[in-house]
Amino acid sequence: AQTVTQSQPEMSVQEAETVTLSCTYDTSESDYYLFWYKQPPSRQMILVIRQEAYKQQNATENRFSVNFQKAAKSFSLKISDSQLGDAAMYFCAHRSGSARQLTFGSGTQLTVLP
Amino acid sequence: EAGVVQSPRYKIIEKKQPVAFWCNPISGHNTLYWYRQNLGQGPELLIRYENEEAVDDSQLPKDRFSAERLKGVDSTLKIQPAELGDSAVYLCASSSRGQTADTQYFGPGTRLTVL
Numbered sequence: 099a100q101t102v103t104q105s106q107p108e109m110s111v112q113e114a115e116t117v118t119l120s121c122t123y124d125t126s127e128s129d130y131y132l133f134w135y136k137q138p139p140s141r142q143m144i145l146v147i148r149q150e151a152y153k154q155q156n157a158t159e160n161r162f163s164v165n166f167q168k169a170a171k172s173f174s175l176k177i178s179d180s181q182l183g184d185a186a187m188y189f190c191a192h193r194s195g196s197a198r199q200l201t202f203g204s205g206t207q208l209t210v211l212p
Numbered sequence: 213e214a215g216v217v218q219s220p221r222y223k224i225i226e227k228k229q230p231v232a233f234w235c236n237p238i239s240g241h242n243t244l245y246w247y248r249q250n251l252g253q254g255p256e257l258l259i260r261y262e263n264e265e266a267v268d269d270s271q272l273p274k275d276r277f278s279a280e281r282l283k284g285v286d287s288t289l290k291i292q293p294a295e296l297g298d299s300a301v302y303l304c305a306s307s308s309r310g311q312t313a314d315t316q317y318f319g320p321g322t323r324l325t326v327l
Binding site (some may be wrong): 119131135140142143144145148189190191193197198199200202203204205 | 257301305
């Protein structure tokens with residue numbers, strides 16, 4: 099069974115600064131996908147970024163980028179130029195190539211300080 | 213393109229009462245998921261549908277929970293009777309195999325409070 103661990107229950111960052119959220123996972127499969135979702139107080143889970151395990155290049159979406167270390171089973175999210183609207187709970191999630199369900203971590207609550 | 217629609221957004225009931233949640237996935241998405249999210253935790257899968265067939269319901273408490281997806285489009289999740297421990301957010305998501313990484317898109321969820 100896959101497990102996803104987010105070791106930082108809470109993080110804070112100053113507006114316009116950079117913050118990195120950590121995520122590690124455990125899987126025996128070589129084909130899988132990783133995701134970061136953002137959940138603001140409205141509860142809507144919003145996709146932030148995704149990474150296919152077979153791709154060596156780290157995914158990037160505007161101010162969001164990942165550091166994917168496959169051997170270490172690490173998948174951290176970097177948010178550059180943090181904005182007040184980035185404040186939310188961030189979840190790391192794993193999906194194996196064969197199964198279609200997502201396994202989520204316990205989340206990191208990000209606070210952006212003005 | 214419309215997103216995943218869920219209703220109601222909030223529901224407060226007394227224990228032992230029945231409750232139902234409704235979900236309409238993104239048009240064209242053949243896979244539909246129901247997740248339960250307890251306070252301070254990540255979502256956990258309850259059931260997955262491929263079109264109208266439930267293909268993974270191993271985490272669904274079948275003694276009180278039921279779900280259906282007639283005609284392979286919208287879906288209903290029911291709890292009868294509800295217990296105090298069922299208080300949570302119930303999230304619906306949908307995906308399409310044709311999309312990158314089979315990405316799941318979520319609805320806004322239903323927050324259930326059982327008194």
